[in-house]
Amino acid sequence: MLDLDALRRRYVEVAGAQPEGLWFAPGRVNLIGEHTDYNDGFVLPFALDRKAVIAAGRRDDAVLRLVSLELDEDVTVPLDALAPGQEGWAAYLAGVAWALREAGHDVGGATLVLTSDVPLGAGLSSSAAIECATVAALCDLYGLQIAPIDRAKLARVAENAYVGAPTGLLDQAASTLCEKDTGLFLDCRTLETEQVPLPLEAQGLEILVLDTKTPHSHVDGEYGARRATCEAAAKLLGVPALRDVTDLADALAKLDDETMRKRVRHVVTEDERVLKALEVARSGDLAALAPLLDASHASMRDDYEITVPTVDLAVEQAVRSGALGARMTGGGFGGCIIALCRAGEGERIGGEITQAFDEAGHGTPEWFTVVPAPGAGRLA
Incomplete structure (x- = not known):
């Protein structure tokens, strides 16, 4: 406070x-x-x-x-x-x-x-x-x-x-x-x-935010490198931005560099997930966001390569502990995860992630539940 x-x-x-x-x-x-x-x-x-x-x-x-x-x-x-x-x-x-x-x-x-x-x-x-x-x-x-x-x-x-x-x-x-x-x-x-209305409480849901206490910085080279790769890929594909890629398979076939293909795949599929999340939110069934959160994290981990071990552990433990879905949030290389939970479950899940961190020799995370403000x- x-x-x-x-x-x-x-x-x-x-x-x-x-x-x-x-x-x-x-x-x-x-x-x-x-x-x-x-x-x-x-x-x-x-x-x-x-x-x-x-x-x-x-x-x-x-x-x-x-x-x-x-x-x-x-x-x-x-x-x-x-x-x-x-x-x-x-x-x-x-x-x-x-x-x-x-x-x-x-x-x-x-x-x-x-x-x-x-x-x-x-x-x-x-x-x-x-x-x-x-x-x-x-x-x-x-x-x-x-x-x-x-x-x-x-x-x-x-x-x-x-x-x-x-x-x-x-x-x-x-x-x-x-x-x-x-x-x-x-x-x-x-x-x-x-x-977009997010009536979490009315649907018996809450969002846990857990800070892994792994600091990150957007000023370092990793964030800028990914942005530069995306811009280079868009130029090679002849589109103003990766948002304009309409046929992912065709786009990937045109790119020789495997790292560039991964970056493009993340951005294109992440845009698709956002549009699906918008449809879900409009429908009012917010629990259906869960698989989109999971897929987003897998894409950030495997294709955009911006997660770190503490973040991956937090997401994995959140799901094991009963979260409906979870993902890293933010620019990456540390920071926070979010987990969509049943109301009242966030505190327990945060505690179990802390226990998993302790067993893995990581520092102690901090967590809280959030309300859209x-x-x-x-x-x-």
């Missing part, structure tokens, strides 16, 4: 006055649709009830003062010194101010004090939550009328161009656009969206 009183007190210590407001943005769980976003495909995330919150106020000295409550760190950056390549947590906030200014928006100095309970490095988009909360704060502080999808795009610019992580739009769109008790179906090419906005 975030301590918003402590956040306000820290702001007063830093700025000598009360903040002009508090703004938030949530982390997200991707129900299904991994590494499809930058291939112009489809995704189906929902927002978590864990979030980043920023206490903010304007300054008149053309400076950003950025403070992290949890890290107890304080960074000052002059607006005219903002430039891509900055490292560390503060880059995600500074990058948003840079992206807004680069887009021609009149953004001045600000004091931004951050707190967050979105786990870091777990595949739950802690970075997007920080970015989107910053966008919300700066837009309100400086009276910027920017549509929600365009706010998500600006947050992505901050992550791509300023921080240097080659992510797609999924994370920022989910953190900005999601609504309570729904998933967000997003066509990453057209940016058309559909709010609303996207970014103002708290106070």
